[in-house]
Amino acid sequence: xxxxxxxxNTNQSQGMDWFQQFLDEFFPESWAADIRSVPRGSFPMxxxxxxxxxxxxxxxxxxxxTSDLEVNVQDNVLTLRGKREVQLPKAEGEERRPYFRRExxxxxxxxxxxxxxxxxxxxxxxxxxxxxxxxxxxxREELKPRRIEIQAA
Amino acid sequence: xxxxxxREASREVATRERQDSALLPLVDIYxxxxxxxxxxxxxxxxxxxxxxxxxxxVLSLEGEIQIDMPEGIAAxxxxxxxxxxxRRFTLSHEIDTExxxxxxxxxxxxxxxxxxxxxxxxxxxxxxx
Numbered sequence: 001x002x003x004x005x006x007x008x009n010t011n012q013s014q015g016m017d018w019f020q021q022f023l024d025e026f027f028p029e030s031w032a033a034d035i036r037s038v039p040r041g042s043f044p045m046x047x048x049x050x051x052x053x054x055x056x057x058x059x060x061x062x063x064x065x066t067s068d069l070e071v072n073v074q075d076n077v078l079t080l081r082g083k084r085e086v087q088l089p090k091a092e093g094e095e096r097r098p099y100f101r102r103e104x105x106x107x108x109x110x111x112x113x114x115x116x117x118x119x120x121x122x123x124x125x126x127x128x129x130x131x132x133x134x135x136x137x138x139x140r141e142e143l144k145p146r147r148i149e150i151q152a153a
Numbered sequence: 154x155x156x157x158x159x160r161e162a163s164r165e166v167a168t169r170e171r172q173d174s175a176l177l178p179l180v181d182i183y184x185x186x187x188x189x190x191x192x193x194x195x196x197x198x199x200x201x202x203x204x205x206x207x208x209x210x211v212l213s214l215e216g217e218i219q220i221d222m223p224e225g226i227a228a229x230x231x232x233x234x235x236x237x238x239x240r241r242f243t244l245s246h247e248i249d250t251e252x253x254x255x256x257x258x259x260x261x262x263x264x265x266x267x268x269x270x271x272x273x274x275x276x277x278x279x280x281x282x
Binding site: 044045046047048049050051052055056058060061062063064065086098099100101102103104105113128129130131132134 | 179180181182183184192194195196197198199219220222223225226227228229230231232233258259260261
């Protein structure tokens with residue numbers, strides 16, 4: 001599944017992430033960053049995969065429902081907008097509960113990623129399961145890989 | 154011959170790496186009078202892929218990311234680069250580990266850690282003299 005993604009782990013392993021973060025803080029953008037890239041750990045996290053006939057975007061957005069995410073494609077830019085309210089069950093006669101950790105994202109978010117050319121946006125589909133949105137963006141017919149027959153002379 | 158052993162060694166390294174690499178799920182932890190609550194973001198984890206254990210007052214949360222992906226998919230961009238989530242917490246002795254409850258909904262794990270009867274907070278009435 002995501003075993004494949006490890007190929008993109010060019011020079012850091014997961015365990016080194018804290019160190020990478022530390023470095024990022026002190027030496028921001030030592031290489032040219034993508035104009036739409038975001039800092040590590042932004043919500044929601046996104047993976048993009050490619051097959052012969054489609055691009056698949058996986059949005060890791062736990063706690064959202066299908067109506068909480070707005071998916072837009074314009075000029076080959078995919079924009080995801082939404083809101084996640086982290087709500088507490090209200091206790092009787094108690095204004096605030098003591099919080100020991102508040103790490104989970106709460107509030108509005110918007111993220112954009114650039115898509116390759118030649119996608120058929122009209123046939124795009126999106127599904128939501130177990131906190132992950134899967135957006136399927138099929139390629140246009142003419143851009144699918146084609147086998148070319150070699151004819152005997 | 155040499156080739157075979159080399160390949161086996163690299164495969165061993167690959168599996169070990171996969172076991173080691175786990176994402177740290179982000180959590181909210183708050184306290185109520187009778188229990189502590191943990192909310193953990195674990196998108197892609199189903200009920201079957203979850204494992205929650207308490208060993209020696211250490212609570213460990215683990216979840217396998219299970220997503221149906223088509224054969225032959227190649228990653229072009231990846232922020233989630235692991236197969237699983239893992240995080241550990243040390244519990245204090247007043248938690249009733251037998252009574253811990255867990256549920257998962259849309260990739261959010263909600264754990265309720267009830268306090269033992271003897272440690273629950275009590276309101277103390279102040280009587281007029």
